[in-house]
Amino acid sequence: MAGEKKEVKIFDSDEDLVEGIAKQTADLARKFSIQRGAFTVVLSGGYLIDKLRKLVEPPYVGEVDWAKWHIFWVDERVVKKDDPESNYKLAKNGFLSKVPIPEDQIYAINDSLDAEHAAEDYETRLKELVERGVVEISPQTKFPRFDLMLLGMGHDGHLASLFPHHPLLSEKNKWVTFIKNSPKPPPVRITFTFPVIDASAYIFMVVAGSAEVDAVKKALDDTSSDDLLPVQMVKLENGEFIWFLDKLAALKL
Numbered sequence: 001m002a003g004e005k006k007e008v009k010i011f012d013s014d015e016d017l018v019e020g021i022a023k024q025t026a027d028l029a030r031k032f033s034i035q036r037g038a039f040t041v042v043l044s045g046g047y048l049i050d051k052l053r054k055l056v057e058p059p060y061v062g063e064v065d066w067a068k069w070h071i072f073w074v075d076e077r078v079v080k081k082d083d084p085e086s087n088y089k090l091a092k093n094g095f096l097s098k099v100p101i102p103e104d105q106i107y108a109i110n111d112s113l114d115a116e117h118a119a120e121d122y123e124t125r126l127k128e129l130v131e132r133g134v135v136e137i138s139p140q141t142k143f144p145r146f147d148l149m150l151l152g153m154g155h156d157g158h159l160a161s162l163f164p165h166h167p168l169l170s171e172k173n174k175w176v177t178f179i180k181n182s183p184k185p186p187p188v189r190i191t192f193t194f195p196v197i198d199a200s201a202y203i204f205m206v207v208a209g210s211a212e213v214d215a216v217k218k219a220l221d222d223t224s225s226d227d228l229l230p231v232q233m234v235k236l237e238n239g240e241f242i243w244f245l246d247k248l249a250a251l252k253l
């Protein structure tokens, strides 16, 4: 695989969508666990977590080698882990508490730090995991290369905490950065940068329901615009970007 491969999958029902996500995630988990003895997975917040619900049911829950999984967040709100706004809490309640991933392989942000230091701390911890060979490094760009990012998109086309027209869209050096004026509350967050997202081996972009129908249309049909949505700015250097859409999200395609 060289460059970016794109695919759009449209599912007739929510059940088919969650089944499709579970099957392809389990297939990738097997592939990477065998190939490299680890499977590094990056989660977003939002309703993505609910769409992982089949993975925690038979047959997947019993077949997946959860001990190989390492969990990261593409973005996190700078709040305590038990705050209702926490992406960690969302994932813990909806997914992580239902599968036997070792606790020390779940890399939540340090919620005792302010945004700037939490971002620095997360980047330092990622560097240690690269040193230990848990997280791969892109040979081309030297940014960390995660096996799979399971992501959602906002109705304004944002992914992670990379919002339209925000200066963070042009961050080229940092792995993890922070934002204090997020247009979507809460305002203070940390986020992976584009170079990290672009180094991924696989991205599953999961969009369901009608709220993002216009963003999906623009993202997929209006690729030559000079006003690109953040999701359109992803350029995988050597990876596969797969859209998982339900019929409502794909209605205008």
Ligand SMILES: O=C1O[C@H](COP(=O)(O)O)[C@@H](O)[C@H](O)[C@H]1O
Binding pocket: 043, 044, 045, 046, 047, 048, 075, 076, 077, 087, 151, 152, 153, 154, 155, 158, 159, 160, 161, 184
């Ligand atoms: O604030 C956020 O929003 C996006 C999209 O969320 P959704 O509720 O529209 O699914 C999410 O991907 C991101 O992780 C989160 O912090």
